[in-house]
Amino acid sequence: MALLEVKGVESGYGQLQILWGIDLDVIAGETVLLLGANSAGKTTLLRTLIGLLPCWAGNIGFDGDVLQTLRPDQRIRRGIAFMSELGVFPALTIEENIRLGGYALTQAEVRRRSKELFELFPDLANKRRQYASSLSGGQRKMLGIAKVLVSRPRLLLMDEPSSGLAPVFVKQVIDALKTVIGGGTSLLIAEQNVAFLELADRGFLIDGGRVKLSGTRNELESDDSVRAAYFGL
Ligand code: ATP
Numbered sequence: 001m002a003l004l005e006v007k008g009v010e011s012g013y014g015q016l017q018i019l020w021g022i023d024l025d026v027i028a029g030e031t032v033l034l035l036g037a038n039s040a041g042k043t044t045l046l047r048t049l050i051g052l053l054p055c056w057a058g059n060i061g062f063d064g065d066v067l068q069t070l071r072p073d074q075r076i077r078r079g080i081a082f083m084s085e086l087g088v089f090p091a092l093t094i095e096e097n098i099r100l101g102g103y104a105l106t107q108a109e110v111r112r113r114s115k116e117l118f119e120l121f122p123d124l125a126n127k128r129r130q131y132a133s134s135l136s137g138g139q140r141k142m143l144g145i146a147k148v149l150v151s152r153p154r155l156l157l158m159d160e161p162s163s164g165l166a167p168v169f170v171k172q173v174i175d176a177l178k179t180v181i182g183g184g185t186s187l188l189i190a191e192q193n194v195a196f197l198e199l200a201d202r203g204f205l206i207d208g209g210r211v212k213l214s215g216t217r218n219e220l221e222s223d224d225s226v227r228a229a230y231f232g233l
Contacts, residue, residue, distance in 0.1 A: 008058035079154035087144025101147035138169030
């Protein structure tokens with residue numbers, strides 16, 4: 001059974017409809033890429049899934065629960081986390097950011113998780129008392145990932161982890177995500193950068209608020225329209 005099952009989801013802003021019947025699923029343990037150009041509707045979909053935007057029609061199922069009628073905090077308590085493009089608080093230290101990610105945990109749990117996450121991201125461990133503003137773009141994204149992983153979400157919705165990053169930092173973030181995969185958190189990554197396909201078991205191509213194509217990584221990589229639009233082939 002799918003961990004996340006999205007069926008016929010419609011949403012938008014005020015009178016403006018952006019999503020037109022989105023069907024998508026994530027199986028437990030999978031990494032799924034939501035690939036789409038600027039304005040395709042990726043952020044709108046993630047915000048609808050976490051409950052920051054109303055779901056006008058359709059269903060959002062999560063491990064057997066119906067989500068679309070729940071508040072964002074109720075969805076988060078069921079094990080979904082959302083990492084926005086910004087992700088961290090620059091005026092707080094690395095340690096403080098991570099502690100904030102574990103606001104719902106006991107102090108002992110936060111200490112235990114911080115230790116595990118600092119082992120996973122040694123670059124952050126060395127700078128734990130520095131302000132997040134002192135980090136490079138790539139390291140900031142890593143901190144954003146660590147912060148959202150403190151609570152061990154079952155599903156992490158990531159909005160454009162590559163945004164604002166130079167290619168060398170994008171590679172760093174992809175490598176950091178490789179270490180996260182397999183640790184019990186399924187990932188749904190919204191991206192316009194096709195390099196993230198490398199991480200994915202499957203992908204969904206979204207355009208104009210509709211799913212245009214879905215398939216395994218291999219199927220997407222060999223699809224002519226994906227190759228033309230994203231690989232420039
Ligand atoms: P990007 O890479 O640019 O973030 P995206 O795929 O995440 O692209 P969305 O941010 O979901 O795209 O935007 C989809 C459409 O919704 C766009 O046409 C955008 O202009 C519109 N939109 C986004 N936010 C709002 C808003 N607050 N009010 C009205 N329209 C919005």
